[in-house]
Amino acid sequence: MFEGVFTGLATALMPFNLLMVVVGCFAGTFIGMLPGLGPISAVALMIPITYTLDPSSGIILMVGVYYGAVFGGSTSSILINAPGCASTLVTTFDGYPLAQKNQAGKALALAAYSSFCGGTVGAIILIFAAPALASVSLSFQSSDYFALMLLGLTSVAAFSGKGQVIKAMMMTVFGLMIATVGNDVITGAPRYTFGQMDLVDGISFLLLAMATFALAEVMMTIMRGKMFSTSETMQPVALSSMKLSMDEVKEVAPTVARSSVFGFIVGVLPGAGATIASFLAYGLERNLAPERLRKMFGKGALRGLAAPESANNAASTGSFVPLLTLGIPGSGTTAIMLGALIAYGIQPGPRLYVDHPDVFWSVIISMYFGNLVLLVLNLPLIPYISRLLAIPPQILNPLIIFFSIIGVYLVSFNTFDIQMMVFITLMAVGLKMLNFPMAPMLLGFILGGMLEKNLSRALVVSDGSFDFLWNRPLTFSTMCITVTILLLPWLLRLGKQLTTKQLPAAD
């Protein structure tokens, strides 16, 4: 393990890769700060640039962007009460009230310190957890992979929120359907190409990610009319001192420690991600706080700001565990990174640890550097970076659209891809208006090819019988977890209904 750590350290410490971390953190902070554009959009926007780099540098850049975007999202949450992404929504609960009390500097500093601690704890656990899980997963067979992918797809749907489970399942199926477009990976038979040569290679992952996240998010911002209010009413509040007193540090230290470990565990669960981690950590801290401090939650409580910030960064790190060890992305952002790794010809999973230790370890180590860069370089520069919010939205939005389409065009040099992007963006906007989540679709699309290959292998080995689902203990137990997760929302709802029916009867 230590040999791998040193290889990763040597790769991550290369001047160019360090530069990539810094550039990634800055770019991510810029993009993440823009309301509506979160880490998924930020990472998607970076993909065309990473294609010109070697795999380690490319992934390091993306990791930097990921962290930067989460940090940028927190900054806009605190300064203008507009979360850059869903995982920093909870930050607005106490971050913005603090800013209104003329403590914006303190709130930003606390968010940065908490994020740093969360990321550090996450990176340390990851160093030990990832190789352990990777060595176990070397014995996995195609049936196990099929079951694990099914678990990943189901979890994303199951954790998607009240009333969204079926919609998320539908979007997963839709993503799998899109993945079947193009020549069949096994037999080479053309599927759903309708005689179009441009569809023979299937729909590009980059095109789909850009259209459904970057472009569709900008279009939704325009349609909701938010771009007109950004410059007029969402003026950033003035920054104040960034110092924290010793008493304040003592108050938030246990919160940061608890939320970091808790956030990492939630982040490891496929599909749970940083958003759920931040909400759960906030809820946990509010329940644990003494009565006097509990009343402060929502009005500018330091604990209320530290908890989600530590948890979402630790969860961002945790979501790399299933990606790096099993090749199954735990969140929308890691799904995009999975696509990028596959485009490099690197298959994430247990073999990544053996075949590409430089990529595996440099990603983990650069996560830590990313946290350092955010704390040491980005935090002091926040007053200057936040001026980005002053760029008129009527100028900024067309530029984002331009970078999205040109990013796709510069990979294929085919204008058909831009036309396809327009079509997919319109479809994504329609689906968003109908409240369908996009992340499960992207996950379904990315896992579609692998799922089909593993299912095909498992079925051929078992001679067309489905007994492979229960013959191996690992496959069977994964399938049991999948079914439990799938049925859990309905079982919980049923339990609640039964309890409410019994209560009046008892009265």
Add this chain to the structure above:
Amino acid sequence: MNLTKDRFGGLLFLLLSVTYGYYAADIPLLPGDRFEPFHAQTLPYWLSGLGIIFSVLLIGLKSDLSSENDVISNSNLLLMLGLMAFTFAFSVALPWLGFPITTSIFLASSYWLLGERRLKMLLFASVPFALVFWLLLTQVLDVYIAPARFIFW
């Protein structure tokens, strides 16, 4: 039964899944593939079936009316459609007019559509940007971008 957003979405997906399943029959199979446990049509048929099941569930289940309040004005909808039309026009014009001209026109018209009316801003935020970006791609990053077709007329 009201036609809520959820049910409308469910109906759309039902239509999509049925059409997807119908076209699965058009996927060519290799000789003997039909007798294999898994072939090119297998997953599409399963996905079509799953899509139909989930759509019917969404249509049949009690709809959450709290998600019905996303108000979008017609003018903003037109803005979005206008930008999409400009993007489509950009893709059509790119091979004919070349990168710098198409990009300048696309950016200036998009700024204008979103409410920017200052001529100086329209020009300075589009033409120099397009030229610098084009020079960066072709001269610094050594990316080949085909010249405009009208040059060869």
